[in-house]
Amino acid sequence: MWTTLLLAIVRSILIWIWLACKPVLGWFLIIIGLIGMPMPIVNGLIFLMLGIALVGPRNRIIRWSRVHLKLFLYRWAALPTPLIGTLGRIALEAARQISRQHRRLRWWWISRPRRRAAA
Structure with a gap:
């Protein structure tokens, strides 16, 4: 009983952290993508699309x-x-x-x- 309650609490905390960090990570990837677009080494389009998918x-x-x-x-x-x-x-x-x-x-x-x- 205690383990299921503890797992539910940990799961809800992790979901809350993910929902708070998802836009920050998305905007970070968008910035990396925009910086990497003109550069020949970094494929900025991948980072840009991942960031847009995270931000929504x-x-x-x-x-x-x-x-x-x-x-x-x-x-x-x-x-x-x-x-x-x-x-x-x-x-x-x-x-x-x-x-x-x-x-x-x-x-x-x-x-x-x-x-x-x-x-």
């Missing part, structure tokens, strides 16, 4: 940057300059494809328990 997509700063990146891509694609506008349209289409694939993967992941229950 519902963070106000991350949502703001995603919206403004999409607005930038729309403006870039609308430029009348042939080469720059074409590159902007290619980048916009790539962003749309990534968004579609992310939504499909998310729908697949959410419907996974239903498929398992049906099988």
Whole structure:
């Protein structure tokens, strides 16, 4: 009886510590990723994606940057300059494809328990 109570207390303390440290670790990885992007040795994209996953997509700063990146891509694609506008349209289409694939993967992941229950 005492061991289960002690394990429950330790587990709740560890969960509390993880919830407190997760954003700090996420922002640290985002900073490392941004610093490592132009460097040839450190692959900054991996750290950047891990940091965003830890901080979460519902963070106000991350949502703001995603919206403004999409607005930038729309403006870039609308430029009348042939080469720059074409590159902007290619980048916009790539962003749309990534968004579609992310939504499909998310729908697949959410419907996974239903498929398992049906099988």
